[in-house]
Amino acid sequence: MRTLVNQLRRTVARLTPARTVLVAMLLGPTAGAFLAYGALAAQEPNEVVIDNFTFGPKDLTIPVGTTVKWVNHDDIPHTVVETSTSRAFRSKALDTDDSYSFTFASAGTFSYFCSLHPQMTGKIVVK
Numbered sequence: 001m002r003t004l005v006n007q008l009r010r011t012v013a014r015l016t017p018a019r020t021v022l023v024a025m026l027l028g029p030t031a032g033a034f035l036a037y038g039a040l041a042a043q044e045p046n047e048v049v050i051d052n053f054t055f056g057p058k059d060l061t062i063p064v065g066t067t068v069k070w071v072n073h074d075d076i077p078h079t080v081v082e083t084s085t086s087r088a089f090r091s092k093a094l095d096t097d098d099s100y101s102f103t104f105a106s107a108g109t110f111s112y113f114c115s116l117h118p119q120m121t122g123k124i125v126v127k
């Protein structure tokens with residue numbers, strides 16, 4: 001089922017959101033629900049979505065060498081800044097739908113926060 005959903009997602013990725021909803025309705029309730037979900041909440045592996053002042057997933061565990069991508073879905077800017085004084089990574093202010101990517105070349109635990117809203121925190125564990 002997952003593979004089917006992914007295939008549908010790839011097909012749907014070329015359509016506009018309005019058309020996706022139309023296709024979803026034509027396909028019937030079950031497939032349509034999956035498709036609509038995919039269109040609205042498509043999230044890649046190793047992607048952290050910023051939504052409603054929250055990093056999601058808040059904690060992410062990845063192998064060494066993985067690139068993590070943060071995407072801002074809020075309508076106000078956010079940043080992604082590693083907490084330690086070495087600031088292993090630090091994004092600029094991300095506007096709506098802007099993204100920031102960082103490749104983790106070494107193992108460790110990397111806590112981060114949004115420098116504009118320091119109560120927003122997350123963690124990447126690299127193994």
Ligand SMILES: [Cu+2]
Nearest residue numbers: 078114116117
């Ligand atoms: Cu923020």
